Amino acid sequence: MNAIEVKDLKKVYRSNTGEPVRALDGISFLVPQGCVFGLLGPNGAGKSTLVKILTTITSPTSGEATVLGRDVTRSPLEVRRQIAVVLQQTAVESLLTVQDNLLIYAYLHGMGRREAWKRMRSLVEEFDLADKLGETVYDLSIGTKRRVQVAKIFMLDSPVIFLDEATTGMDPFMKRRVMDRIRLEARSGRTVLLTTQVLSEAEQLCDTILIIDRGRTLASGTLQDLRRLSEQMFRVSLSFAGIDGDLVGRLQALNPVELKADGKSVEMLFRGKEASLLGELADISRSVPITHFEIRGADLEEIFMALVKESL
């Protein structure tokens, strides 16, 4: 059984002006169990709406979605028993202490008092919250509040975890620690669906990625699958002994998608055949020697930007 199955999911709501807005327009995908699944897309792509439907906060207009075989519309309570959720917005009980935040979260998920205390004690060490247990969350920094929010989901053993831009606002050390923990959870069989705009995060964490924009699927698959989608896109870095206007003109004539010249270095993004480009660069190097040459495939960010641009 897949952890998450989504079939032709649509969500239409009325905007403030009364116009219908298609937040999701027929999204379909599967998430196998034990997988870290990345949901990527620019602002307004429909990521949070999708997470809200899968976590039973809101209902779809049409289509089907199940979490571990339970339908999110017909059996919302059953779905909620299988999930732990970190929403995009910082969600903490501001007037309560860190300790109460963790314990009450566990109690509200049906955990007994003894087990909740035991888990809280081990978690606060891991998330550097031990010295803040008695502090009211209202008085904590945004990063610490986010830490409390993320720590809460590890109080539970829910088989499916939803993280909607969970690492936003965290310092790099804590971010690394949370990412390590997510990887560990996935290895132990838990399924993680995360949305992020930090593409390097998705690149490091996710087994499978779905890119959406304006409620529609742009691309999906493993990182390698996505790279194959834009295999004719590559980035070239060159350094010269010196750069003049004539050289820049010759490089522009190669029709790069993007060209950035900085001092003696030039960065160019190309879409096309590498072989023909290499020949033309060899010609240039005969008159202006190239001191450094590097060519590499596009990273996720470049693929993502290209797919979003193409969809516009």
Place this chain on the structure above:
Amino acid sequence: MREIAAVIYRDWRQRITNVGFVFWDLFVPVAYLALFGVGFERALATSFVVDGQSLGYTAYLLPGVIAMTAFSVAMNTAWGFFMDKDSGIFFELLTYPITRRQLLIGKVCFNMLLSVLGAFLAVILGVFVMNIRIRWELLPLTIVIIMATTAGWFFLLSIFAIRLHRMDAFNTFTSAAYIFLMFLSTMFYPLAELPGWFQTVARINPMTWQVDLLRFSLLGTGAPTLMLLEGVAFVVFALVSLAFAVRALDGAA
């Protein structure tokens, strides 16, 4: 049951970290009785004859003060939804393995206890300081009425707290509603001498039903058949409000 207990525990922890709320929940109605009630009675030497019983103004006002406690406790709890929205926990709560109904019922349970505590303080003040004679034998009925009416007001006010996006809109709405509900009811004066339209509006006002029921259980005024009718009407009002509040939570996103 465990889920409801967890929601009660959450609300209790929230309230004890915010003593200001509890103070106003409990203090304002008692202050009304002590200041407004005594001042009005002494200055105007007012007493009313209700159903053949002569009641001093403070005695007449006591059930109204208890109704006021129930309403303000419900209002503050409903306002708590805005606190949940501000701290971002509101939507997260909707992903917890509890039903919308359990969430609302859990939230109201702690507030019922708070209302009963507020009523207890008012009764202590009324009986032991102001020498108001109440029907002790109907105390359990009084407690049931306080709890049920607190729930009814909470469910009604929750609909607006969940549906409205702006806290100032909610505050304006509840303040306006509070004034009309209080003054267009039997809370401060009997209806007999008031204009016909006023009496008609007051008769369909749930605040009148609540005050009449409390006056019946505390002081013995009111015809039992009318009380039964008003009691049933309030229960229907509370259940309809609960249904709408659950619907509001379902459509909150």
